[in-house]
Amino acid sequence: MNSSPNFRLLTAASVAALLLTASCDTTPRERQEAVREEARNIDTLANRAADKLRTVGRRAARFDSVSRQRNRQPLDTAAARTFASQLLGSYGDIEQLTPTTIEPAFVQFMQQVRTNRKQWTQRDWDYATALSRRLNSRFRTIRLDIKGRDELHIRALQTEFTALETSRDVKDLSDAVKDK
Structure with a gap:
């Protein structure tokens, strides 16, 4: 089980949304809004993760490029x-x-x-x-x-x-x- 802060936050928000959507004391509109809010939270987290992966990928590619260039230089x-x-x-x-x-x-x-x-x-x-x-x-x-x-x-x-x-x-x- 992943215990990163984002995962715990996502899990807590998901539980709250599930409780709200399963509650008999809410209207369909309120449940619909809770699901939308949860979807926005998930999208935000996914976008942040994608940005980090993109940055790491660029840095790794730059490192690889520098290494290849260095290796092409004769000793x-x-x-x-x-x-x-x-x-x-x-x-x-x-x-x-x-x-x-x-x-x-x-x-x-x-x-x-x-x-x-x-x-x-x-x-x-x-x-x-x-x-x-x-x-x-x-x-x-x-x-x-x-x-x-x-x-x-x-x-x-x-x-x-x-x-x-x-x-x-x-x-x-x-x-x-x-x-x-």
């Missing part, structure tokens, strides 16, 4: 190298990762993501995502030579990264559609 190669160096440290040369060094590279990457994610912009997340994709590609290339225990840990770290990234996207979308 700066120098900035990507700097980001890789910051997030991977000594594991920065992804193509040289071996079955024994890829798991520590993922651990280093996720430690840095956890540490820095709160102050990252969406563009920073774009760089981190590109780096994650490169790590995942290298992982797929050498996966058959990785110990099972390390592979499971890597998969857990990949899942954590996806969850953190998605959480940020949802937060940013939520912020974009909020009433300001």
Whole structure:
């Protein structure tokens, strides 16, 4: 049962209208007016809800448009190298990762993501995502030579990264559609 103030108001008004329309002490004209008044109240609430939905829809579309435009912009190669160096440290040369060094590279990457994610912009997340994709590609290339225990840990770290990234996207979308 919905307990929003508008719903409770609507329910109370509906009950009052029903009581009035079922009452033997009222005239048909009075009952007709009570039904009209209730219909106006419902229309007003529906119009307000539609306005809010329209506003939220426009804000969500604007957020999506900005995100798409940002994603069309290529990442700066120098900035990507700097980001890789910051997030991977000594594991920065992804193509040289071996079955024994890829798991520590993922651990280093996720430690840095956890540490820095709160102050990252969406563009920073774009760089981190590109780096994650490169790590995942290298992982797929050498996966058959990785110990099972390390592979499971890597998969857990990949899942954590996806969850953190998605959480940020949802937060940013939520912020974009909020009433300001």
